[in-house]
Amino acid sequence: MCGICGIIGESTSKEIRLMNSRLTHRGPDGEGYFEDNIVRLGHRRLKIIDLSRNGDQPMRNEDGSVLLVFNGEIYNFIELRNELMGRGHNFVSHADSEVIIHGYEEWGESIPEKLQGMFAFAIWDSRKRSLFLARDRLGVKPLHYYFDGKRFAFASQVSSLLCIHPKPEINRTALSYYLVTGYSPHPYDMVNGISKLPGGWSMVFKNQNISLRQYWKLQVEPVERDSIRESEVYEKVQDLIDKGVKRRLISDVPLGIFLSGGVDSSVILATALKYLPQPTKVFSIGYEEESFNELPYAKYIAEHFKAEYHPFVLKQHQFGTLMGEIVRFLDEPIADVSIIPTYYLAKMTRKFVTVALGGDGGDEFFSGYITHQNWKLIEIFSKLPVSTFSKFLSKGLNYLPENFEYLSWKYKLQGFLKGLEFPPQIRNYIWLGAFSPTQANALLSENLDSSSEKNRIEQLLGRLDSNNGNALSRMLFQDASYFLQDYLLVKVDLMSMANSLEVRGPFLDTELIDYVSRLPIRYKVFKGSPKKILRNLYRNRMPEGYFDRKKQGFSIPLGYWLHQKNVKDFFIEILSETNIKRSGLFNYRFVASLLHEHLKQKKNNWKQLWAVLTMQLWYNTHILNSGSYLENNA
Numbered sequence: 001m002c003g004i005c006g007i008i009g010e011s012t013s014k015e016i017r018l019m020n021s022r023l024t025h026r027g028p029d030g031e032g033y034f035e036d037n038i039v040r041l042g043h044r045r046l047k048i049i050d051l052s053r054n055g056d057q058p059m060r061n062e063d064g065s066v067l068l069v070f071n072g073e074i075y076n077f078i079e080l081r082n083e084l085m086g087r088g089h090n091f092v093s094h095a096d097s098e099v100i101i102h103g104y105e106e107w108g109e110s111i112p113e114k115l116q117g118m119f120a121f122a123i124w125d126s127r128k129r130s131l132f133l134a135r136d137r138l139g140v141k142p143l144h145y146y147f148d149g150k151r152f153a154f155a156s157q158v159s160s161l162l163c164i165h166p167k168p169e170i171n172r173t174a175l176s177y178y179l180v181t182g183y184s185p186h187p188y189d190m191v192n193g194i195s196k197l198p199g200g201w202s203m204v205f206k207n208q209n210i211s212l213r214q215y216w217k218l219q220v221e222p223v224e225r226d227s228i229r230e231s232e233v234y235e236k237v238q239d240l241i242d243k244g245v246k247r248r249l250i251s252d253v254p255l256g257i258f259l260s261g262g263v264d265s266s267v268i269l270a271t272a273l274k275y276l277p278q279p280t281k282v283f284s285i286g287y288e289e290e291s292f293n294e295l296p297y298a299k300y301i302a303e304h305f306k307a308e309y310h311p312f313v314l315k316q317h318q319f320g321t322l323m324g325e326i327v328r329f330l331d332e333p334i335a336d337v338s339i340i341p342t343y344y345l346a347k348m349t350r351k352f353v354t355v356a357l358g359g360d361g362g363d364e365f366f367s368g369y370i371t372h373q374n375w376k377l378i379e380i381f382s383k384l385p386v387s388t389f390s391k392f393l394s395k396g397l398n399y400l401p402e403n404f405e406y407l408s409w410k411y412k413l414q415g416f417l418k419g420l421e422f423p424p425q426i427r428n429y430i431w432l433g434a435f436s437p438t439q440a441n442a443l444l445s446e447n448l449d450s451s452s453e454k455n456r457i458e459q460l461l462g463r464l465d466s467n468n469g470n471a472l473s474r475m476l477f478q479d480a481s482y483f484l485q486d487y488l489l490v491k492v493d494l495m496s497m498a499n500s501l502e503v504r505g506p507f508l509d510t511e512l513i514d515y516v517s518r519l520p521i522r523y524k525v526f527k528g529s530p531k532k533i534l535r536n537l538y539r540n541r542m543p544e545g546y547f548d549r550k551k552q553g554f555s556i557p558l559g560y561w562l563h564q565k566n567v568k569d570f571f572i573e574i575l576s577e578t579n580i581k582r583s584g585l586f587n588y589r590f591v592a593s594l595l596h597e598h599l600k601q602k603k604n605n606w607k608q609l610w611a612v613l614t615m616q617l618w619y620n621t622h623i624l625n626s627g628s629y630l631e632n633n634a
């Protein structure tokens with residue numbers, strides 16, 4: 001796991017070193033450079049496989065004509081290495097990265113299609129004078145780029161590119177997306193001039209031109225196929241899960257497992273124990289607030305499997321300190337409050353191991369969200385004139401007292417009704433995000449607002465539609481292609497790499513995904529029960545009744561914490577009139593009303609307030625370079 005960066009065009013040695021220094025946390029074990037009169041490459045290394053210097057980068061082929069900087073892990077590198085050696089290629093290391101160099105020599109720009117793993121890399125071909133970049137199929141590892149018409153630059157993180165960006169300004173389209181979805185969907189970045197290379201795509205930069213190619217696309221086709229036998233399905237899925245986990249256990253450094261106490265992490269632990277020596281280290285996080293705390297379940301599973309259990313408790317008095325640390329690594333704003341426990345869990349886990357397995361992808365590919373379970377009901381509502389019905393119920397809910405416990409019925413119903421006001425193809429984004437397009441329009445400051453903003457945001461969301469048939473197909477595609485790639489995986493990458501911890505996701509194995517995503521609906525959701533395959537496959541390996549409890553997401557009690565002095569003061573300071581007006585992003589009156597309603601317990605606005613706070617913090621730190629409040633409170 002590493003950080004990479006590079007510049008083609010007029011540049012200085014100081015610039016590439018400054019860019020690389022912004023990636024030190026991604027690779028604290030070493031740095032490397034290549035520089036000539038055309039290209040400069042930088043690399044930071046976190047040693048996972050082949051701890052010798054033979055794995056250092058930039059890496060060269062035998063004659064030095066091809067150079068590589070690489071971030072990630074290639075899980076099938078041993079098979080590829082043997083194949084390439086059989087074709088006459090000479091290897092000088094046991095590092096997985098070297099198969100990319102020789103694979104490029106052998107297969108050219110088709111090399112990404114040969115790789116199983118998580119990766120982002122750049123290859124400078126001095127013979128062709130071209131730069132070839134590629135990103136793994138799901139976009140687990142980040143890759144951003146900048147081109148001003150004269151020089152081209154790329155990096156693992158936006159903060160690295162900001163070193164050479166002459167005048168960073170907010171991308172209005174990305175901001176509109178963020179307010180509704182909570183993230184900036186590819187290829188957009190929050191800074192004008194910077195873009196993301198999407199997962200499953202490669203790029204060639206040559207002669208001042210960019211050429212993009214999609215080498216892989218997710219196929220979500222949950223249609224009925226009577227010819228497929230249930231026994232074959234379960235046998236195949238079990239085999240693919242076993243392979244996905246086993247591939248991710250290859251490491252020359254200590255390895256552990258994140259254990260939430262839910263289905264996904266329990267399945268990973270149960271599978272990993274087939275190959276790992278006991279006791280296996282597992283790491284969990286919880287809270288003092290009971291309705292948010294999953295530690296008792298995690299402990300139960302850890303004891304069941306005789307794992308070495310490491311629990312951590314996140315308390316509200318740590319909020320300001322952690323946010324002061326997090327915002328420095330928050331390359332792009334993400335309206336996901338779980339960045340805090342993700343960061344803290346990674347920070348504590350890193351004291352014991354360098355690699356951890358996580359459960360990302362389980363919900364998106366095995367249908368774990370409540371919207372997946374209720375897709376039939378959603379299709380029925382899609383055919384009804386629901387706007388009047390929705391507004392009537394929404395008004396009625398306003399008379400009920402607020403409940404700040406985890407996903408209270410009022411909170412869930414309010415979110416569901418919010419989405420019904422909009423076209424079916426964009427409702428999933430409304431349900432998962434913080435603001436509706438109408439609210440986002442009201443939130444934008446006069447400097448950014450326009451009379452057509454609401455319609456424009458709706459049109460933007462429409463571009464992300466999969467055009468698949470039923471509601472479940474659409475949601476699965478949207479969740480995997482955007483919510484997972486641009487929201488959840490970005491969060492995990494930024495927060496884990498901030499602590500120099502590599503996180504691997506067995507459910508993100510593309511062989512597993514290619515098979516599961518095309519299974520009939522009955523294998524994903526059955527009578528409202530999520531993750532049917534996983535539950536049935538592993539039920540006998542878990543304590544009796546364990547899989548029957550309700551799903552609990554990875555969140556924090558922010559609604560409660562906002563009524564505690566230090567967290568409340570933090571929000572009041574960051575969302576002050578001075579701060580809001582200085583950035584010019586938001587309508588201060590709208591922000592103040594959200595905060596007032598929540599503090600007076602009139603409405604549970606924590607999700608909207610978190611989205612605004614995160615954006616404001618990110619802007620202050622990375623655009624205005626103003627982090628004095630955070631520095632004083634870290």
